[in-house]
Amino acid sequence: MEPYTIVGGVPAKPIKKRFSQDVIDRLLALDYSKVDRRFMETHIEQLYRPLDERSIGELLDEPGDRHEL
Structure with missing residues (x-):
């Protein structure tokens, strides 16, 4: 399975x-x-907060943040 995929059922x-x-x-x-x-x-x-393109951008691309994750 690919990462971050929701799966269900048997199999x-x-x-x-x-x-x-x-x-x-x-x-x-x-x-x-x-x-x-x-x-x-x-x-x-x-x-x-819920994770989407905007929130992950705010978290990781914050100006002045010295963290390079």
């Missing part, structure tokens, strides 16, 4: 993708080893 079959392909590509490109406590504390509000 399991793809139902739909959880996110758009753009969001999936960005999530797969993240270096999760660079996510530290400061990043989490700084972006806690954004991390609890």
Whole structure:
């Protein structure tokens, strides 16, 4: 199965993708080893919002943010 795909049934079959392909590509490109406590504390509000192209862009492309995830 492809990442971020919702599946169901026996045997399991793809139902739909959880996110758009753009969001999936960005999530797969993240270096999760660079996510530290400061990043989490700084972006806690954004991390609890639904994930879409706009919200992931705000989270990862924030001007002045030194994190390159």
